[in-house]
Amino acid sequence: xxxxxxxxxxxxxxxxxxxxxxxxxxxxxxxEHSAAGFVEDVATIFLTNRECPFRCLMCDLWKGTIxxxxxxxxxxxxxxxxxxxxxxxxxxxxYNSGNFFDAQAIPxxxxxxxxxxxxxxxSVIVENHPKLSGxxxxxxxxxxxxxxxxxxIAMGLETIHPEVLPRLNKQMTAxxxxxxxxxxxxxxxxxxxxxxxxPPFLDERQGIxxxxxxxxxxxxxxxxxxxxxxTRGGNGMMERLAAEGLFSPPSLAALEEVLxxxxxxxxxxxxxxxxxATDRHRAEPDVAARIERLRRMNxxxxxITR
Numbered sequence: 361x362x363x364x365x366x367x368x369x370x371x372x373x374x375x376x377x378x379x380x381x382x383x384x385x386x387x388x389x390x391x392e393h394s395a396a397g398f399v400e401d402v403a404t405i406f407l408t409n410r411e412c413p414f415r416c417l418m419c420d421l422w423k424g425t426i427x428x429x430x431x432x433x434x435x436x437x438x439x440x441x442x443x444x445x446x447x448x449x450x451x452x453x454x455y456n457s458g459n460f461f462d463a464q465a466i467p468x469x470x471x472x473x474x475x476x477x478x479x480x481x482x483s484v485i486v487e488n489h490p491k492l493s494g495x496x497x498x499x500x501x502x503x504x505x506x507x508x509x510x511x512x513i514a515m516g517l518e519t520i521h522p523e524v525l526p527r528l529n530k531q532m533t534a535x536x537x538x539x540x541x542x543x544x545x546x547x548x549x550x551x552x553x554x555x556x557x558x559p560p561f562l563d564e565r566q567g568i569x570x571x572x573x574x575x576x577x578x579x580x581x582x583x584x585x586x587x588x589x590x591t592r593g594g595n596g597m598m599e600r601l602a603a604e605g606l607f608s609p610p611s612l613a614a615l616e617e618v619l620x621x622x623x624x625x626x627x628x629x630x631x632x633x634x635x636x637a638t639d640r641h642r643a644e645p646d647v648a649a650r651i652e653r654l655r656r657m658n659x660x661x662x663x664i665t666r
Contacts, residue, residue: 372596387442403449409465412458420595421457460486475503483510490540512550538581545582552585553578558610579627
């Protein structure tokens with residue numbers, strides 16, 4: 361199968377957002393079913409930093425990044441800005457549209473300041489590419505450990521489909537994810553996996569089945585949580601694939617089936633991403649009630665009768 365190159369992906373892009381570097385692009389508190397089994401508040405901060413070096417085919421997160429390396433001190437400044445405006449939460453997610461342990465995105469010299477800002481939280485969750493999730497993660501773990509804070513790394517597995525994963529241009533294999541997850545678990549870190557529902561090149565039924573296989577794979581290799589993300593357009597390349605008949609977004613029914621069956625496995629926590637779900641599925645019947653049911657299932661980690 362033909363692979364789409366970095367150059368083609370970049371050429372298809374629309375314009376990047378203009379973002380200030382002294383504040384995060386978004387921040388809010390949301391409820392989540394925690395690893396301890398309770399529904400607790402999580403402060404989620406979307407940091408602004410340099411774009412991820414991996415040009416994933418389906419990614420649109422680069423819109424919220426900058427092209428240059430982040431100056432020292434900018435990330436702690438962004439975190440301060442958000443925490444000063446958010447209510448208290450039990451946990452914090454520091455998401456940066458890429459890799460926390462990419463020194464061009466999060467300067468290593470800022471790690472001590474960031475760890476100090478996380479005092480008072482039960483856990484810290486960051487996102488990182490599996491190929492960057494090795495020994496470089498441990499000094500920050502040790503900084504957090506001084507204050508008894510649990511550390512979790514969220515990694516994109518996307519899919520274990522043997523033909524689709526290479527075509528996503530993620531520059532990793534399922535074995536790379538497994539190796540990173542096993543390393544992190546041995547070192548006392550929790551992991552969560554991002555799973556794509558219906559990535560390009562799969563039809564609706566294939567998208568459902570391979571999402572479930574990918575969830576099983578993540579749990580088998582030590583992930584404690586899987587977050588299922590409906591594949592969406594908006595980055596230029598996905599629109600090109602849609603025009604060629606190689607991509608269409610998943611239905612709300614697909615999202616419902618994956619969460620129901622994923623929870624039934626009881627391998628760990630399973631969430632579905634409901635970001636802009638009402639807008640994406642507004643043409644489908646009973647959309648408000650169905651999304652509310654999914655939200656409740658995310659929080660309770662139980663299947664609620666339709």
